[in-house]
Amino acid sequence: MDSFNTSSHISGQFDKELESIHTKITAMGQLVEQQLSLALQAFTTGDMNLAMQVLKQDDVVDECESIIDAECVSTIARRQPTGCDLSLLISIIKVTNELESIAAKAEGIADITIQLNQEKPA
């Protein structure tokens, strides 16, 4: 991935750090995508188990956000990047925040699924 530019530093360790963050945010993005489709599926089919699964997985998303955030901050503090590396790290912090908001919305859909199910007349 060209734009990520993770293999052009003199410090190979820095490259590795950026790569590790890159892998993690990709994984987080996939998880959030999955959360959204599971939540929608749970809602449309009224599947309680699926809705529960979405609620459970939200903790994993939160954890992803905290871990990626911490890695970005520590990279900024130790490596003192400038230019595109700095913009990249700041953008990642913002992107994880958006991803977390999306996951929270998916969780909301799962919540509503469970509520609707409980209110359903027997």
Add this chain to the structure above:
Amino acid sequence: MDNSKIAHHISENFNKELEDIRNKVLAMGGLVEEQIDLAVKAFIISDMELAETVIKQDNEVDDFEMEIDAECTQILALRQPAAFDLRLLLTVLRVITELERIGDLAERIAKMAIQLSGNENKNDQYHELKHIAGLVKEMLHGALDSFARMSIDGITDITGSDEQVDREYASIIRQLITQMMEDPRNITRTLDILWTVRALERIGDHSRYICEHLIYMVKGEDVRHLTQAELEAKMKG
């Protein structure tokens, strides 16, 4: 204002830059507070002009966000700050995102006010709405005050208010549902009230997030996603 946390650098310029950013965040916060105030007022007395003002102010809020964002990034690149200074700048980046979202919510309330204004049936049920609006305004004000002081004393009181906001929100929703069942002719306008109450509840959430960011700034600990009880325990320990 207590400047001990940001005015201790050898470089006078750096002190000034940080102070400048803090002042801008506070100005932006003040503007957003005004937006909530005006939006709720516009909604209650259906004042179109007031609602339009809120919508216009949103551009100013967006400009603030972009400007502060650019300044923070520049300082991060030029000064390469560490420890508290670094956390301060990262926190500012997060706080202005929350403020911008609160501004959007205020704008949404203003748009509801405009939609509702054509409606003849005046609702006398604004008492609860005013109350929840008062609560979230207090939360935001407390959060901005904490930021101005750069201190997190008593911050759990503010985050605790969010639980009260959520309870009141749930009770207003129940009430509105009852109203819709009793008088189906009013469903459209009751729904508009519902969206407004929902926007206020979200403002409470974002104010809570600001507090969590401030705790990170001062203590360096990530306290997001904790329950109120967990948060209180952590702040005591």
